[in-house]
Amino acid sequence: MVVEVCNFFGVYLLYCTNPRYHGRVYVGFTVNPERRINQHNGGKRRGGAWKTSGRGPWDMVLIIHGFPSDVAALRFEWAWQHPHSSRRLTHVTRRTSRERQFDFHLRVLAHMLQTAPWCRLPLTIRWLKQEYCRDFPAGLEPPLHMPVAFGQVRAVKTKGVKPSEVNVATPKRCSICLKKFQDGDNDIPLHCFHPGCTMAAHMTCLSRAFLAKEPLHFLPIEGQCPGCKNLVLWGDLVRHHKGCYGNLEADPTSSQEHWTNELQL
Numbered sequence: 001m002v003v004e005v006c007n008f009f010g011v012y013l014l015y016c017t018n019p020r021y022h023g024r025v026y027v028g029f030t031v032n033p034e035r036r037i038n039q040h041n042g043g044k045r046r047g048g049a050w051k052t053s054g055r056g057p058w059d060m061v062l063i064i065h066g067f068p069s070d071v072a073a074l075r076f077e078w079a080w081q082h083p084h085s086s087r088r089l090t091h092v093t094r095r096t097s098r099e100r101q102f103d104f105h106l107r108v109l110a111h112m113l114q115t116a117p118w119c120r121l122p123l124t125i126r127w128l129k130q131e132y133c134r135d136f137p138a139g140l141e142p143p144l145h146m147p148v149a150f151g152q153v154r155a156v157k158t159k160g161v162k163p164s165e166v167n168v169a170t171p172k173r174c175s176i177c178l179k180k181f182q183d184g185d186n187d188i189p190l191h192c193f194h195p196g197c198t199m200a201a202h203m204t205c206l207s208r209a210f211l212a213k214e215p216l217h218f219l220p221i222e223g224q225c226p227g228c229k230n231l232v233l234w235g236d237l238v239r240h241h242k243g244c245y246g247n248l249e250a251d252p253t254s255s256q257e258h259w260t261n262e263l264q265l
């Protein structure tokens with residue numbers, strides 16, 4: 001079972017399984033993890049990075065996805081590669097001689113996920129290979145709004161269908177400020193994706209409502225839909241707006257089942 005995700009921007013961790021270089025790791029950015037791992041294992045001529053070329057095979061063991069843009073993912077990649085050069089990560093201590101590269105990278109990642117701005121992003125932490133999967137260091141567990149998922153992921157193109165073409169009854173007014181939506185509005189309406197809910201609201205109106213309890217923040221994490229009253233993740237509303245209708249509210253328990261099923265085959 002492969003989970004399909006659109007608008008895919010991911011930062012991954014590779015683990016070297018070549019006995020000569022065993023235990024080395026590599027952090028990279030991709031919009032297409034399936035193609036990227038083949039490039040790494042195909043060497044430089046097939047588009048792999050020089051650092052991984054000729055040292056394979058590599059396993060792609062972990063990927064963080066859900067970044068709002070390639071720039072956001074590339075900044076995350078850089079900080080993960082260079083934690084001691086990042087002014088946001090000055091509290092992360094250096095790798096000890098006994099600490100394996102893999103453990104060190106997991107520790108850096110755990111700190112990053114608790115550090116602004118990354119701690120507010122709608123990220124998914126995905127273990128791609130079960131044999132590498134482990135708990136985050138105690139006290140450094142990822143924020144609760146970030147699901148930890150298991151199993152393979154595939155980047156897919158968006159369907160390009162507007163929410164207005166999906167909802168039968170499209171509201172003409174913002175549920176919060178009650179103003180009519182205008183064509184060419186800078187402030188795009190976000191639509192609730194819960195079945196039967198027709199709530200739509202300006203992005204700024206909804207984000208202000210979601211941030212009512214956290215006025216110092218700029219990016220909401222979650223809030224209550226003013227229509228159906230369900231708790232919705234901001235990242236899911238934005239993904240839905242961009243035309244991504246599958247895999248909203250990634251459910252770690254169901255993907256865990258997929259894994260178990262795969263192992264039983």
Ligand SMILES: [Zn+2]
Pocket residue numbers: 174175176177178179201202205
């Ligand atoms: Zn409004």
Ligand SMILES: [Zn+2]
Pocket residue numbers: 192193194197198199225226227228229230
């Ligand atoms: Zn709703």
